[in-house]
Amino acid sequence: MNLPQLKVKDLQQIDTARFTRFIQNQMAAMPHLNNPKQLAIALASKYIKLKDQPKLTQSVILGKEVRSSDQNKVVQLPTLIQNNxxxxxxxxxxxxxxxxxxxxxxxxxxxxxxxxxxxxxxxxxxxxxxxxxxxxxxxxxxxxxxxxxFHSEISQKSNLFRNLSQYCEVYPNLNRKINQIF
Known part of the structure; x- marks a missing residue:
């Protein structure tokens, strides 16, 4: 999968709640991208978060720390929703x-x-x-x-009864350890 290319100087800071609302609105507007990770890749150049911010930080910046001397460096953006x-x-x-x-x-x-x-x-x-x-x-x-x-073996009454009956046949002294409940 090819990730979008973006220059470091194009990165902008956003808060997590704003980014989440943006993604949810874009998902509603772009039904052909029904996978949130595909949508995040498609929209990666619009909303990015810098490394000193919590939540989406590690999922946005790939590689070493971003420095001001790296203004023309091109970085690959991994999926923006990796930490979600x-x-x-x-x-x-x-x-x-x-x-x-x-x-x-x-x-x-x-x-x-x-x-x-x-x-x-x-x-x-x-x-x-x-x-x-x-x-x-x-x-x-x-x-x-x-x-x-196989949860139906205990969540359906008929199966639970059958399994407990078989268990009691194998362990006939079960009443000594477990009280009878009626």
Whole structure:
């Protein structure tokens, strides 16, 4: 992927909240760029943050410190949202509450692309399915789900009853350790 080239003298300072609002507005205006990281690369020359600022700092300046003597040096800009997190919310499962909480946090950016490999947090109903094989240990981006694989074995009453019955058959003295609950 080719990153935009920008001269150091063109860098400007912004605050994190302003940058986040800008990205969200641009995402709404440019639906063909449904991946926030692609959008950030496309808009990299507009909003940049210098290295002495928090939040987006390390994701913006690549390489050594910027000095005034480097005015004509050309630097490559990595993805501007590298230090932010991307989340996907499916419908249902009380997603409005999660949306309200995450929308108040500047470091979280929503995406509508449920197949994005850069999603850090996914909130969706499991009846629509999730490919757990995407959560490979070698994957560089961290991902969090609101369910775990094979959760239906304990979250559905019939499966829970079946599993507990089988467990009691294997361990008949279970009542000595666990009180009966009716």
């Amino acid at each position: 997190y991307i989340y996907f919310l499916g419908t249902g499962n009380n997603h409005q509450v999660v949306q309200r909480v995450l929308s108040k946090r500047n470091e979280w950016i929503s995406t509508n692309n449920k197949n994005d490999s850069f999603i850090n947090f996914r909130w969706q109903q499991t009846q629509k399915g999730y490919q757990y094989d995407r959560l490979l240990p070698g994957n560089k981006s961290k991902s969090i789900l609101n369910h775990f694989e």
